Amino acid sequence: MIIKHCPKEFTVRERSIVCHKKDDCIVATIEKVDWDTTLLVKEMAKALAISQKSVGYAGLKDKTSASVQKFSFYGVPEEKVLSLNIPGVEVKDVERGDRINIGDLEGNEFDIVVRKIKRPKPELGKDIQKGLDRFSEWHGFINYFGYQRFGLQRPVTAEVGKLIVKKDYEGAALTYIGKPYPLDPMSEVRREFLDDMDFKKAYEAFPQGLRYERAMLFSLAHEGKDFKDCFKALPERLLKLFVHAYQSKLFNEIVKRRIEDVPPNVAEIGDHIIMDRYERKATTMVNRSNIERVSRMIEGEISVSAPLIGSRTILPNSTIGSIAKEIMEREELDFKDFENHTFRPFDSSGTQREILARYSDLRYEVLDDEIYGSTRCDLGFFLKKGQYATEYLAQLLGEEALPERIDDT
Known part of the structure; x- marks a missing residue:
């Protein structure tokens, strides 16, 4: 079965959170069709003659969709934002507010x-x-990471992340630039690159659409960068995705194996749970004195959590912890592998994620x-x-x- 027959058959509306402590930005509600969020930010910044860093947003939206989300603009007058004229983009309304940062939203309404x-x-x-x-x-429902986290035509992100965690930067760079996949229309040009390893030739051969691969190839061919430093040609948001994708892949496997043994709505002694407290997520451990209360609360908004493994992860003394330990042994992983003091975008301390997700307003x-x-x-x-x-x-x-x-x- 398919989705996104056309962008308007996949509509996303953010429930945004706009704060008003400084009110030093113009906050606009923008409807966009068939626009990648980051590319639109670049286009709007260019049209408004401001830095891309002056444009804030709460979350990334898929290109093949119709989405309504808020953007903040610093250092630009209201009338200029209202006069934005970009195909497929409509400014619905504006207000004053604080800068919008990643995560400043309650969630998303989907049609x-x-x-x-x-x-x-x-x-x-x-x-x-x-x-x-x-x-x-x-x-x-089970709170797996979706295929968007890993890639569809070319699901290479988690593989690159694993190589980065292992500090195999040559393998990571060559995999990202060159590994071919059956559904990738650029598989032939990638294969040719891996065959001859000619960075200059590959830079000329790769089409403009592969802008990130070309940026890395330019660093290797014309700037004399090594395989680690060539990653610095990529935007930080993309750099962080590599390790996060690997962590997400491990999370999905941990959860899948756990629910084969223990239902997702059942907490065990030793499990970690996540609950909302004063608009922040709090974690605690299940023990003999609170397990009955926790079991009742799972019917509401709390959930057992599983680790997104990082340098500071503490595994629970439960089924989830045992599974995570087995997976780490198989992957030959140590917590300290996720430390990277020389390149911060590749450093991750880890976190927890609920194994249950809640939904509402279904029709x-x-x-x-x-x-x-x-x-x-x-x-x-x-x-x-x-x-x-x-x-x-x-x-x-x-x-x-x-x-x-x-x-x-």
């Missing part, structure tokens, strides 16, 4: 059309009810798919920040939903 479902409408309806019954039993309708002659499902729902709509859909509908350009069935 999604899922097409090409190869099940009759009655069967799909029954499958959805089974999914909802499972979510009701668990008090949520759905099962219809005939007039385009593919199959079944479609129109859905709307709300997820908190950091949760993946694609994972929610997969668990609700019982099948992974891929973007149309990736689906080959």
Whole structure:
């Protein structure tokens, strides 16, 4: 089954958090269609003649979507923001407020059309009810990281992250620049690069669209940088994604193995749990004196957590900890491997993530798919920040939903 037949069939509206302590920015609500967030920031900064660092936003949105989100602009008058004229972009309203930073949102409202479902409408309806019954039993759905975290056409991010953690910068750079994948339309030019290892030739051969690979190749070919320093040609937000993707892959495996043994809504003595306290997440450990209370609270907003392993991770003395330890031994990992004092974007102390995610405001309708002659499902729902709509859909509908350009069935 597919999503994103067109951008407006995958609509995202941020529930933003705007503070008003300084009110030193113009905060605009912007509707954009078929725009990658970071590329739009670059385009808006250019149009407004300000630095990209003067533009703030709470979260990244996929290019193939229609999204409504707030941006903050520092050092530019209101009328100039209102006069932005960029195709596919509309400024809906403006106000004064503080700078918006990554994470300054409650979550996202989604309206999604899922097409090409190869099940009759009655069967799909029954499958959805089974999914909802499972979510009701668990008090949520499994909080896996979605495929966006790792890449679809070229799922290389976590592999590069592992090599970075191992301090194999040559392997990391060559993998990022050159490793071919079957669905990657640029696989041939990458393969040629790995065959002859000619940085200058590859820089000329790689198309402009591979701007990050070209930036690294330029550093290697024309600036004499080594394999570690060539990563400095990339933006910091991308650099951080590599190690985070590897941590996310390990998290997904830990959670998958844990729920094979212990239901996700069941806490064990020794588990770590996460709860919201005064708009901040707090963690605590399950013990004999609080396990009954914790078990009741899982029906609400708290969840058992699993580690995103880093240099300061303390594994729980429970099933989750045992699984994480086994995985670290298999991966030949030590906590200190995640330290990187010479290049901070590659350093990670680790954190915790809930194994259960909550949703609200679900509505759905099962219809005939007039385009593919199959079944479609129109859905709307709300997820908190950091949760993946694609994972929610997969668990609700019982099948992974891929973007149309990736689906080959």
